[in-house]
Structures are given as structure tokens and as C-alpha cells.
Amino acid sequence: MTGRAAVQGPAEVLVCADGVRKSFGLLEVLKGITLDVRRSEVMCLLGPSGSGKSTFLRCINHLEKIDAGSITVGGELVGYRQAKGKLYELKDHEVARRRRDIGMVFQQFNLFPHMTVRENLVEAPLRVLGEPRERAGAHAEQLLERVGLRDKIDAYPRQLSGGQQQRVAIARALAMRPTLMLFDEPTSALDPELVGEVLDVMRDLAEDGMTMVVVTHEVGFAREVADSVVFMDDGVVVEAGPPEQVLTAPRNDRTRSFLAKVL
Amino acid sequence: MSETRVARQDTAPPPSSPATLQVVPVRHPGRWLATAVVLVLLAMFVNTLLTNPRFQWDVVGEYFLSASVLDGLRRTLVLTVLSMVAGLVLGVVLAVMRLSPNPVVSSVSWFYIALFRGTPLLVQLLFWFNLSALYPVLSLGVPFGPSFVSGSSNAFITPLVAALLGLALNEAAYMAEIVRAGLQSVDTGQSEAAQALGMARGHILRRIVLPQAMRVIVPPTGNETISMLKTTSLVSVLSMPDLLYSVQIIYSRTYQTIPLLIVASLWYLILTSVLTTGQYFLERRFSRGGTRSAPRSLWQRLAAGLLVRHSVPAGASGEAR
Numbered sequence: 007m008t009g010r011a012a013v014q015g016p017a018e019v020l021v022c023a024d025g026v027r028k029s030f031g032l033l034e035v036l037k038g039i040t041l042d043v044r045r046s047e048v049m050c051l052l053g054p055s056g057s058g059k060s061t062f063l064r065c066i067n068h069l070e071k072i073d074a075g076s077i078t079v080g081g082e083l084v085g086y087r088q089a090k091g092k093l094y095e096l097k098d099h100e101v102a103r104r105r106r107d108i109g110m111v112f113q114q115f116n117l118f119p120h121m122t123v124r125e126n127l128v129e130a131p132l133r134v135l136g137e138p139r140e141r142a143g144a145h146a147e148q149l150l151e152r153v154g155l156r157d158k159i160d161a162y163p164r165q166l167s168g169g170q171q172q173r174v175a176i177a178r179a180l181a182m183r184p185t186l187m188l189f190d191e192p193t194s195a196l197d198p199e200l201v202g203e204v205l206d207v208m209r210d211l212a213e214d215g216m217t218m219v220v221v222t223h224e225v226g227f228a229r230e231v232a233d234s235v236v237f238m239d240d241g242v243v244v245e246a247g248p249p250e251q252v253l254t255a256p257r258n259d260r261t262r263s264f265l266a267k268v269l
Numbered sequence: 270m271s272e273t274r275v276a277r278q279d280t281a282p283p284p285s286s287p288a289t290l291q292v293v294p295v296r297h298p299g300r301w302l303a304t305a306v307v308l309v310l311l312a313m314f315v316n317t318l319l320t321n322p323r324f325q326w327d328v329v330g331e332y333f334l335s336a337s338v339l340d341g342l343r344r345t346l347v348l349t350v351l352s353m354v355a356g357l358v359l360g361v362v363l364a365v366m367r368l369s370p371n372p373v374v375s376s377v378s379w380f381y382i383a384l385f386r387g388t389p390l391l392v393q394l395l396f397w398f399n400l401s402a403l404y405p406v407l408s409l410g411v412p413f414g415p416s417f418v419s420g421s422s423n424a425f426i427t428p429l430v431a432a433l434l435g436l437a438l439n440e441a442a443y444m445a446e447i448v449r450a451g452l453q454s455v456d457t458g459q460s461e462a463a464q465a466l467g468m469a470r471g472h473i474l475r476r477i478v479l480p481q482a483m484r485v486i487v488p489p490t491g492n493e494t495i496s497m498l499k500t501t502s503l504v505s506v507l508s509m510p511d512l513l514y515s516v517q518i519i520y521s522r523t524y525q526t527i528p529l530l531i532v533a534s535l536w537y538l539i540l541t542s543v544l545t546t547g548q549y550f551l552e553r554r555f556s557r558g559g560t561r562s563a564p565r566s567l568w569q570r571l572a573a574g575l576l577v578r579h580s581v582p583a584g585a586s587g588e589a590r
Contacts, residue, residue, distance in 0.1 A: 069461055099469045106467035116462035120480045120557050129476065130466035162557070175462075182466060 017044040020186060020217050021066060025075035028061055035061050037241035038075065043186075046215040050228035050249075053238035054264055059221045062238070063188050066219065067108040068101050079108060079186060106134060109179030113191040115171040117163035123150065123174050124159045127181045135182065142181070149177040153207050169200030173207050180211075187211065189220040225268055229253050237261045328528035332519065333535070341515025342536055348429075348501045348511060352436035353494050359437065360444025367449050378445065385442035391503055394435035398507050400426050428509040432501075440497060447489045451482035483555040491548030495541050512536055 021043035028036040035058040043049050051059040064070040066077055068085035076093065077084055085101050086093040096104075118126050127146035131137040137145075150156045153173040155166075163171055172192055179187060189208065193201040205227050212218060212231050222228060228235050228249055235252040237245040237260075245258045256262045318324060332338055366378035385393070401422035410416030426434075455478045463473040505514035516529040523529075 067465055069464060102464070102467045102469045105465060108465070110462070110465035112458060112462060112465075114456075114458050116456075116458040118459065118462070118477055118481075120555075130463075130468060133472060133476070134467045178466070188465075 017046060019043070020045045020047075021077070021079050021219065023062070023066075023075070023077045026062065026065060026072050026077060027074040028058075028065060028070060028072050035241050036065070036072075039238075039241075039243055040075075041236060041243060041246060043217060043219055045185075045217055047233045048212045048216075048218045048220065048231055049234045049236060050232040051219065051221045051236050051238060052223070052225065052228060052252075052264070053244075056240075057238045058241040059238045060190050063190050063219060063221050066186075066188055067105050067110055069110075071095070079104070084108075102134070106182055107185045109182060109184035109187040111172070111175050111179055111187065111189045111192045113194050115163070115168070115175045115195070117171055117175055117178070119163050122160050122162055123155070123166075126163070126174060126178050130178075131181050146177070146181060149180050150174075152180075152210070153177045154203075167200060168196045169203045172196065172204045176204075176207055176211070185217060187216055187218045189218065189222070191221050191223065193222070193224060223268065225253060225265070237264065239264070323527060324531070325525060325528040328525050329531050329535075332516070332529060332532050335519075337510075337515050337519065338512070338532060338536070341510050341512040344510060344515075345498070345501050345512040346540070348432055348436060348504065349494070349498045351433055352440055352501070353497055355433070355437035356440025356444050356493075356497075357490070359441035361448050363441055363445035364448035364452060367445060368452065382442045382445055385439050386446075390435065390439050390500065391506065393439055394431065394503060394507060397434040398426065398428070398431040400431070428504070428507040431507055432504040432509050436497065436501065436504075440493065443493060444490070447486055447493070448482070451484075451486035452478060454485045455481045480555070484552075487548070487551050487555050491544065491551065494548075495544050498540055498544065499537060 019042045023039050023041050026036050026039040027034065035056075037058075039058075039062055041049075051063065053059050061070055065072050066079065066084065071085060076086070076088075082104060083093070084104050085096055087096055087100075088094075117123075118129070121129065124143070124146055127149065128139070128142040131142040131145065132139060147156065147159065150159055153176060155170055155173055155177070158166060158170060158174070163174065166174065176187075176192075192208070193204050196204065201224070205224065208218070208220070208227070209231050220228075220232070232249050234246060235249045236243055237252055237256070237258070239260050245252050245256060245261045252261065253265065256265060363378045363381060366374050367382070369375045369378075404422055406419055407422050407425055408416035408419030410418075459477055459481065460473050463477045468477070501511055502513040504511055505517060508514070510518065512533050516533045520526045520529040
């Protein structure tokens with residue numbers, strides 16, 4: 007197994023991870039992750055908890071620093087600059103600039119509770135991208151329309167249900183017009199009956215051609231929407247490939263026993 | 270068992286239909302007794318206020334708006350405002366230092382807080398006032414190098430400067446802990462989400478973390494301000510004519526001790542009431558989005574008889590100074 011997600015088509019590689027290693031203290035959580043995500047690809051990361059999939063996702067936008075290897079997004083290293091065979095860590099504002107194009111959705115939504123839905127959506131476009139207020143506002147309304155929450159624009163996050171908050175969080179990430187969206191277990195904190203509405207929004211995004219990396223436990227979603235599925239365990243990529251292969255006819259024993267438990 | 274019950278219900282005549290049953294609330298004779306006792310004590314208190322001539326209410330009225338009392342009041346206010354502002358600014362700096370990844374910076378902040386919280390304010394005030402005994406000459410210049418300006422400590426350390434130094438530096442230690450608690454109360458997911466949106470650190474602190482931290486910072490800071498207003502009375506040991514020292518000067522001359530202490534107390538009470546009201550509105554401002562329902566206006570709350578009084582959060586303030 008090479009560990010590279012095999013995807014048909016000549017689309018260009020957007021995310022390229024090469025030998026990514028990461029330790030927390032003595033615990034090595036990523037032991038050399040190598041995989042590519044192509045433009046417009048939806049990749050689902052599956053695996054038991056503690057397998058390193060969330061950590062890997064957070065490495066992609068440099069919320070976690072990596073210890074070895076490299077990750078590039080759109081051909082650019084995210085938290086580092088390469089010179090003379092070494093990687094130099096970037097300064098805070100340089101990292102911030104490279105993160106603009108990468109949207110992220112968290113398990114706990116992490117909406118800003120002191121701001122209304124509208125303010126949540128326009129804060130970064132206004133103050134990070136410097137968009138004019140009318141443009142950012144119109145975009146916010148359009149995005150809320152898309153996630154079906156146009157009428158909640160003046161609500162505060164705590165007045166919304168979990169599913170609604172997560173849809174707002176997706177809209178907030180999209181407000182930066184990202185080229186890549188990262189989802190860190192976006193439905194794990196939701197009541198079962200609210201999972202569907204969030205997955206619908208994500209499905210809609212995927213159909214629109216957004217490049218997405220999704221850490222999830224929703225095998226059904228992976229089967230239906232993903233172009234590639236990566237199964238991770240104990241800090242390594244155990245198996246990767248199209249969903250029909252990994253989910254239906256897994257070649258690896260660990261993948262098989264995991265799927266037997268979650269299905 | 271259940272059969273017999275059913276049988277009994279069938280045979281016994283129904284007492285009356287549930288709709289006509291009268292509900293009798295439980296009686297609380299103890300409450301009536303307590304009310305009576307409190308009312309009697311209250312009557313005694315009002316009676317003594319009105320009938321004991323030694324309160325000398327006419328003297329209270331005479332001095333309440335006198336020039337020297339108002340002068341003292343002004344000094345008390347100036348001291349309170351300046352010390353709180355300086356304490357707040359230095360407190361934020363110390364809190365950020367305390368949370369710094371640099372161990373030297375964070376231990377300096379830790380040591381400062383330990384030193385200024387660990388010694389009585391009165392001692393600190395006297396210490397600053399007597400600084401000239403330690404450093405007769407103060408100068409400004411390059412460390413270990415030449416000095417540009419220098420002068421006598423006695424000329425620089427006036428009672429006002431000593432009072433401000435003592436109050437502000439002491440307050441900073443308390444404010445540092447309040448601000449630190451506030452900053453740490455904000456979930457790390459908030460700054461992660463902000464980082465993921467490409468915001469830089471200063472932007473995140475200013476727009477995301479601090480506004481949320483304010484909900485935790487404002488109530489104890491209000492208490493600190495109220496406490497500071499009263500603590501300024503300590504500066505009377507530096508012969509600084511604040512509100513308390515001004516009335517002391519008067520009653521040392523006229524021997525009308527009680528009425529003049531009442532004058533000072535009334536002014537302190539008025540000022541703390543004003544501050545409490547201000548605190549209420551500040552808290553409302555920073556509780557936006559804090560609850561699922563929209564905040565009610567002051568009038569709505571009054572109408573509902575629910576005007577909440579803000580109690581001292583545990584550990585945030587109110588420690589013996």
C-alpha cells in the first residue's frame with residue numbers, strides 16, 4: 007500500500023502531504039502520513055479515535071505544528087518557508103495570510119457567541135480580507151440562504167440549535183471564499199436528528215466542486231459523497247482508495263474490523 | 270390491593286369534582302414572626318435616628334456640601350479613577366505577561382503579584398511615602414550608565430504621588446489575576462476558529478477573546494472599583510486630605526466626630542450606589558449573546574420584581590486588604 011489516495015482524473019493536486027510526523031510529548035500521533043488531495047476531491051478520513059486523523063487535519067492549516075515532513079496547499083507550505091534545505095517556521099501574520107484560503111469547521115462549531123450570525127460571517131472578510139461592508143454583507147446573506155438560515159441572520163449563536171450552529175459555522179468558513187474546506191468531525195456533537203441537515207449542506211458543497219477533507223464517523227456519508235476514503239489507525243494510513251473499494255472490500259484486517267464495528 | 274381500591278372508589282360518593290377543590294397553601298407562621306421582629310427592630314432604629322440628639326443632623330446638613338468636604342470628595346474621586354485606570358492597564362500587562370510562554374517574563378509577573386498581594390496596602394503606602402529614606406536621589410538615565418535627569422526624592426514623592434503609587438501598584442496585582450481568569454475562561458476553540466479564518470493574534474485578542482473575557486472581568490472589576498473608592502481612605506495616613514481626612518480635620522477642631530463621620534459615610538454610600546448602577550449597565554453590555562433569550566431592559570426587570578443584585582464572585586475579590 008503506497009498510502010496515496012488513488013483518484014481517477016488528471017485534476018491538479020491541491021493538498022500534498024509528505025511523510026508528516028507529529029508527537030505530543032513522547033506520544034507519536036502521526037508516524038509519516040503521505041497523501042494527496044486533488045482539486046474538487048472530497049476525501050473522508052476514517053479511523054478509530056486516537057488514530058491521528060483530527061491531528062492530521064489540524065496540521066493542514068497549521069493549528070498543529072508538524073515535527074517532520076511537509077504539507078503544501080496549492081503548492082505553498084502552510085506554516086513554513088523552505089530555504090537551504092531547512093523549513094523555517096513562519097511568523098504569526100504570515101501563517102494567518104496562508105490560512106485565509108483554508109476553511110475549517112469544528113466539532114464544537116466554535117461560533118463567536120458575542121456576535122450575531124451576520125457579525126460571525128462578516129468579521130473575517132471585513133477585517134482580514136478588507137472587503138467592503140456591502141459586499142461582505144451581501145455574501146453573508148447569500149451564504150445563509152444557501153445553508154437555509156437566511157432568517158437567523160440577526161440571531162446570536164446560543165439561540166440556535168446545534169445543527170443550525172454548525173450550518174452557520176460552515177457559512178462562516180465559506181465567507182472567506184476558501185479553496186479548501188476542512189471538516190473536523192462536523193456532526194459528532196449533534197443530536198442524531200440534526201446530523202442530516204449538516205450533511206445535506208456538505209453534500210451540496212461537494213456537488214459544487216469544493217475540495218473537502220472530512221474527518222468523520224459517518225460511513226454512509228463517506229460512501230455516498232467521498233471520492234476517496236482514507237483509513238487511518240495508530241498514526242499511519244492503513245488503506246486508501248475509492249469508497250467502494252475501502253468501505254466495501256477492504257484489503258486490510260484493521261480496516262475490516264473497524265468497519266465491522268461502526269456499520 | 271388494587272382491586273379493593275377500585276371497589277372503594279366505586280362505592281364511596283365522590284367528594285367533589287377536581288375543578289371545585291380549593292387549594293390551601295402551606296402556612297408559614299415563622300415568616301410572620303420574623304417579619305414582626307424585623308419591623309420592631311427597624312422602628313427602633315428609625316426612632317433612635319430621629320430622637321437621639323447626638324446624631325446632630327443639623328451639623329451633618331451644615332457640612333454635607335461644605336467646601337472642604339467637597340474638596341476631599343474630589344480628591345477621593347481623582348485617586349479612585351487614576352488608581353483604577355493605572356491598575357487596570359498595568360493589570361492587563363501583568364496578565365498577558367503571566368500567560369507568556371517566556372518563563373522569565375511569566376515568573377516576574379508571578380513574583381510581582383505575590384509581592385503586592387502579600388503585603389498590606391497600608392505598609393505599601395507608607396513605604397512609598399518614605400521612599401526617600403531608601404533612595405534620597407531619583408534619576409532617569411541609561412541603566413548602569415549616565416543619568417539625564419535627577420532630583421530629590423522628597424520633592425518627587427508628594428503625598429499624592431505616594432498615594433497613587435501605592436494604590437495603583439497594589440490594584441494592578443489584583444486586576445492581573447482578574448484579567449488572567451477572564452482570558453483563560455474563553456474556550457481555546459474560539460481562538461482556533463479565529464486562527465482558521467486567518468485572523469492575526471492581536472486581532473483575535475481584541476475582537477474575539479477580550480470581549481468574551483469581559484463577561485468574567487467586569488463584575489469583579491466593578492467590585493474592585495467600589496472597594497478602591499473606600500480603600501482610598503487609607504491615604505489619610507499620608508496626610509492627604511481625601512474625603513475621610515477632610516472630615517477628620519474638621520472634627521479635630523469642632524469635636525463633632527459622629528456627624529462628620531456620617532457626612533463622609535453618606536458620600537461614600539452615594540458614590541458606591543452610582544458605581545453599582547454603572548456596573549449593572551456595563552454587565553448588560555458585555556452579556557450580549559450570553560443567554561438564549563434576549564436580555565430584558567432594566568425597566569422590564571424592575572417590573573418583574575427581579576432586579577438582581579450582583580454578589581461578589583467567589584475568589585475574585587473581597588479578600589482582606
